[in-house]
């Protein structure tokens with residue numbers, strides 16, 4: 267990563283700024299297997315392979331999913347939070363989601379700079395594979411690169427896959443975690459109910 271920023275806020279998307287997308291797709295398509303998360307299938311690539319195969323066997327294409335996801339709105343406090351934290355920090359949305367799915371809701375959030383993965387489709391619009399962001403095992407690799415470049419890093423997340431970046435960051439905030447995520451979080455990580463508390467605490 268060549269970017270050098272003095273102060274950067276690495277912010278997770280789903281569960282922090284917007285609702286979880288896969289449960290929403292599961293509900294709207296009636297495909298039960300899409301309710302599975304990394305809690306049931308911890309290996310993300312395997313989880314995505316299961317999702318892709320289920321979508322294919324139920325005849326659901328990416329454009330159909332995008333139509334469903336266009337119904338999703340950000341949480342009410344999200345736009346204001348991004349504007350306020352953006353006054354002091356360069357915002358980077360750091361998500362294990364995919365640009366092709368997150369695009370409508372990122373538009374509603376004012377198009378913050380986002381680091382996501384890509385989905386590849388065939389000519390009929392079916393997802394055939396994921397194209398994961400290169401040189402990145404987890405979000406913590408992005409945070410480490412910013413820290414190594416001398417940046418002050420605030421990290422905000424809500425789930426197990428955020429814990430490592432929250433622990434490494436200069437300040438880490440965990441938003442509305444599940445009981446099990448909270449139990450695994452290091453004591454350095456600050457737990458909040460709403461993102462606007464974070465702006466207050468950074469003053």
Ligand SMILES: [Mg+2]
Pocket residue numbers: 278279280281282423424425
């Ligand atoms: Mg999340």
